[in-house]
Structure formats: structure tokens, C-alpha cells
Amino acid sequence: MQADKKITLLIKNIGQLITMDGPIPRVGDQMKDIGLIEDGAIAISIDEIVSVGKSDEVEGQSTLAENCTVIDAEGAVVTPGLIDPHTHPVFAKTREKEFEMRTEGRSYMEIAEAGGGIRSSVRHLREASYADLKNATAERLDRLLSYGVTTIEAKSGYGLSTESELQMLEVIAELNETHNIDLVPTFLGAHEVPDEYRDDRKGYEDLVINEMIPAVAKKKLAEYADIFCEKGVFEIESSRRIMSAAKSAGMKLRFHADELACIGAAELAADMGAATADHLVYISDDGIKAMARAGTVAVLLPGTTFSLGGSQYAPARKMIDEGVVLSLSTDCNPGSSFTESLPFIITLAAVQLKLTAAESISAVTVNAAWSIDRSEMIGQLMPGMQADFVLWDMADYRELPYHYGVNLVAKVVKKGKIVVNAQNNGNGRD
């Protein structure tokens, strides 16, 4: 307790205050411990958490500022702000027609040949103005925030030219300054080979290595580099070459790995000391062991399998059993998974990956924070940390996966400020 700090925001009478106090990151059985305090309170000074604990203790210790806001949680649940560690929110146009083509039985390849897929997003993005792109992205960030997400990792990757990749990263940088959500920028020039390089894939890899990475590094526009390491896209040797260049330029690494086929991408990510390997639907047992040894975080994206109508999900329980650090994400993007609801991903994680509510909450708080190198600031509710948290319209945190497909957020607090304040939208807690 820092006695000199006056309290500007006090939330009391919290039925279940989920602090996530404990190890960072969480592995194995540690994921079940969410640092739950019953009848809790949390006291904020400006943008910083000052005190967390039982209601009477916190209230007894707190000196309220004159204009302090006091909120009675009426027995509801508070969690840290959710963190989404894998998003593609910067795009110009939605792609609902492709979704419908899949419903009608058309394959991903047929759709790509008919002009769809990532390349269609690239065409639209290159035609869009900076302002249109920024406004469209801001609306998606608004919606993410409304579902309790206070920090995201955000990727480029629909530009695929130096100019338009830089533009995407500049949109991300500007929104990180102006929007309530915090964004962690990732350069994903190696998302696909653009049309103009279809017959010269090596030429595109050279462009990424020799022009894009230096330009992005010089402007300090990306903290991470990512790559679609996949059969027929960027295979192992190309991926190693591109990601080595990114690492040399000072970027930390993330991988799209073993999503559609097992090519040893998880092993490569572990071997290169990547922060994360994501998707991992077809990861091998060796890949799981390599990730556990290296401490590479597995970011699972069950919404993508779901939205593509698939039935094969990443082997989450096996990864937990082997000690891999697990996180979860929306994969928010216009092609394979258009959702801003990380809570719905928690439902999918229960239904398809067999993660309990506590395990999923660990995945989208401490473990997600760890994966984006922000553990000292966010992911837990502890004195000294940034005041990012969510008040939920529920009396038991296990309602989060159970009560599905709806928005149970009551309030979102970001850096000590109430940024979402939902009307009572009918939860029937009693």
C-alpha cells in the first residue's frame, strides 16, 4: 500500500476478484490458479493499481481523492483486462462472400482462384486511403474493447509492398497513441507472396529481407516480426532466412506455424527463440517438446478452425500436459476468423480444446501478457501495475465460457479510466 497515493477510482463489493497473483507465465496445473479473492475491492490512483484485497481491508487503507469514483460491483466478477496476442485488425473490406462460398461447399483453393483469400485483402488495402484504413480499424478496436480486450498484438501483412506495409504499421502506431486500446505492432510482410511476385518468390523474399525489414526497423514501427510458415507459402528454409534477418534487425519473433500441415514450423520457432508459435493445429509431438523446452508460447486460435467449418483443433491438453505456455486469441481477420469477441474464444476453448474457465483466463491474461513482453505492466491486478480491468455482469467467473455468444461485459477500465460502460443488458444473475 502506497499511502501517499490518493484513490481516484474504487471498485468494492466484488464477488470474485480474479487477481492472477502467482507465477508468470502459468504452465500445467498453475493455469488453474487465478488468484481469486471473494468479497474483494480494488483501488486505483490515476492509472495505477494501488491496492487489491478484501473489501474491508482495501477500503480501510484507502485515502480517497476528492473526486474519487466509487463503484459498487454488487457481487459481480472482476478480471484483468483481456489481452489478445494475435490479430490482423487493419483491413479495408470484409469478405462475407467468401464465407458464404465455403458454406456452399467451395474449397479455400477454389475461392483463392476466384480472386479471394489474402490476395483479395491485399488488393483492397492497397486501394484504400490511410484515413479510411484508420477509421475502419478504429471501429474494430472499439468492438474489441467492448468485449473486454484492453491490449492487442496487431499485425501488418495485407500490404505486401514496402509502402503499404509501412502504411499499415503507421495506422497501428497512430491508433496506439489515439485509441484506448494498447497495440503491440508486428511486421508480417511474409504473410503471402503478392501477385506481382507469383513467378519470383525468391525475389519477394529478397524484398522483405533487403528493403522491408530495414525500412520497418529504421522507423521503429514493429516490435515483432511474424511469418506464415506453411507448406506452399513460406517453407522452413525461407522462413529461417527471413526471420534471421528480422532478428538481426532487432525484432522479436512470432510464427504462424503448422496451421494447415505439419512441416516442423513449431520446432523452427522454438529453435530460433521465438516468443510465440501460433495456430499449431498439426503440431508434432517433437514440436510440442521443443516449444516446452524453449519456453515458446503456443497461441491457439480455435475461432479459425470453427469459422472455416473445420473439425481438427490444436492439441491443447497435450501441450498443457507437456508444460507448454498456452495462450488464446481471436485471430481477428477478414478471411478465416472475423470476430472481436475473445470471450467467445473462451467458450470455444472449453467446448473444443477442453480448457476450463480458469485455464482460459490464465491464457488471455498472464500468459498473453508474457507473450507480448508486457508482464511487468498488465495481465495481473497487483499494486503498481497498470489499472486495466473488466467488471463482468456475472456472479461466477465460470459463466464466461458457459453463457455463450453474448456480451457479458458491464464496464471496462483502461489505465484507470472507465472506457466502456454497458447498460444492464440482462444477465439474470440472482
Next chain:
Amino acid sequence: MQADKKITLLIKNIGQLITMDGPIPRVGDQMKDIGLIEDGAIAISIDEIVSVGKSDEVEGQSTLAENCTVIDAEGAVVTPGLIDPHTHPVFAKTREKEFEMRTEGRSYMEIAEAGGGIRSSVRHLREASYADLKNATAERLDRLLSYGVTTIEAKSGYGLSTESELQMLEVIAELNETHNIDLVPTFLGAHEVPDEYRDDRKGYEDLVINEMIPAVAKKKLAEYADIFCEKGVFEIESSRRIMSAAKSAGMKLRFHADELACIGAAELAADMGAATADHLVYISDDGIKAMARAGTVAVLLPGTTFSLGGSQYAPARKMIDEGVVLSLSTDCNPGSSFTESLPFIITLAAVQLKLTAAESISAVTVNAAWSIDRSEMIGQLMPGMQADFVLWDMADYRELPYHYGVNLVAKVVKKGKIVVNAQNNGNGRD
């Protein structure tokens, strides 16, 4: 155009106005035709639709009342208010702990033996006061409305005593008067055999037939009767006996049919002239043919399979091919499917049942209205019909299944009154 009616609400500049003009109900390929008008408008007088068509025509013909509200839809989509034809919204307590037990691998039977299942909802309901039950239900109706649902069918079935079944139906009747949502009441005394009749199942059937049905009929509290016609619950001969009594008492019939095993429940429903048979995961080919011949509506509930972590879904495409009238519902209930989002069910219908957006919209408008005997009032946007509709935050109706797990409702109009008015919550339409 009724020239004498002054317009109290005008929505113009509708990018896609989905009128559902055309056959009632829709079968086969008819489900693809949603009566779409581009650049449309809709004019309302008090609670009734007066004019529907192209923006300039509707505006040219309309005489606006002095206090007329004019809304510019800015190119967005308007559909009829959604209709949910199978809900259990009256319950006292949520059951998130059972959901978590299933995540951890416990079976439905183990959970029932540990005190869970329908019987746990019965215990809680019998302990709850009328006021608590009404308030908890009202919050669920608020949420249904916020997802674009303007009319629901609502069942009793957690009371299982004459007194508490009547109480549930009285809650439904009162909320139909006081809440913006319209409710169509269904008596479901034959939902399960209560604990006190475990050793005397025949005794409970007699109670339903000789006491409950007459009491419900006398008070005119139910338009429909429903039954859980299932192996080990109410099997074929018991179901025929109970439903014959309900029919004789003037109730129309709905069935929970072939959800967990194929016992010929669909055939029974068709044979008895039921309005609907619902679930139908294990329906036989003969059952499909019988329903098509009889015109019995198939109400499919993919959320239940999803939320229970199952993989077997009802054979929707086969039913459409055979000419069965198809509808969709949330099955909103505290045990197997706790959601108020009918739009999310449309996503599941695309991903799992392979229904296109147009087919699903037909299912939850004209076909759902038909299934609850309200086709002359709701389900279409036509002059003379009740002014129930939804303005969506999307430019193409195919975004409805595609942009999943989030709420895309901008406004809900019920009987000509704006009852939901969402803030711009970030859709990124451009």
C-alpha cells in the same frame, strides 16, 4: 399504400431491405429468396407497416406525422424482427458448474447423478419467488431483444408440479403484457419426471393428463403443449397419450424429438399433426419424409450440440432437399444451451448445418412465424403487418453468419417503437 395513415417512423436509405415477400412458409429453394430491395425504405404508422419499397417511392407516397421520426440507415441492412420458436427462458439459477464438469470430461449422466440436470433447475425454480423468477426472466428477454429477437415461443417445464408449472406460465403471461418482446406460451409439464415420481412414472403422466392440462387449459395459459419425447424419458406410447390429452384440451402441439436417440418421435409428431418437431439430431429418413408430408416444421437447435461439445448435428440439408419446413432457435436454457443470441445460431447454422445466410434468415422469420401461427402479423415486412424489424450495423446481410460471436444490431423496432438503440459499436463497414 393506405393514404390516410400518417407516418410516425420512416427508415430510409436502407442498403438491403429484406422484406421476405413471397411464399409462407418457405421450403427448398424458396428459402434462398428473401425479397431483397436495394436502396429501400419502410414507413410505419404507430405500430403498423404502411409502405415498403424503393426509397424514393416510399418517401414520395408518405405523409409524415408532425412528430415523425426519420432515420437514415446509411446503406445498412434491415430485416424483419427475428423470431425464436423454442426457448426455456424462465429459470431461477444458472448452471455454469455443470458446464465446467462437462469440459472436464464428466458425462451428462454423471452430472445428473451428482444432482445436476433438469432436476436441479426444478429444485431451484420451486424455491424461487414469483417476483425473482419474473425479474430473472425479464433480463433474459432484454438480452434476446438486444440481439434482434422480437418474438419468442416460451416454455414452462422446470416446475413439474401443477402449482409451479402454472406459476411459470403466469410469469410468461405477465411478461407478454409488460415486456417489449411478444411471448407465445407453451406448456411443457412433460419435460422430465420429477424426483417425487421417480418410482411412479405412470403416476406423473396421470398428473399431467388429469390435473395439469385441465388447469392450464382452464386458465388459458398455453397455446401449445410440448413434450420431451426421448428414450428413457417420455417414450412413444406415453407421448401419444399425453399429447392426445393436450390436443383434446385445445392446445396445439410441439415435440422435443429424436434429440439423443432415434425413437420415431418425428414420425409421431407428424402423425399427430404437430406444429413442430424440434432438435431432430437423430431423425430417420422416414421421419424426414413424414414431416415433409405433414408440413410439420423442423426447429433445429445447433447451439445445443455445440454447447454440449457434441459433433453430431441435425441433417438440415437433407431436410431442405426433402421439402421439410425448416426453422432455427437458440434453445435458450440453463442446462444445454445458455445463449440469447439467435444471430450466433445463424453462424452455427452456416458452419455446421451448411445453411446460407438467406436460408437462415428465412428460417428465423417467415418459417418461425409460421411455426407459432403468427404469419399474418410478423415474419415479413409488408403493408398491414406489425412493425417489428431490426436495423443491422452491416452493409451486406451475408455478414450475419460471417462476423461471428458479436452483436451487430444497431436498432430494434417493436410495434413501431425503437426499443433497442445501440451505440456505434464498431463494425468497420466501408
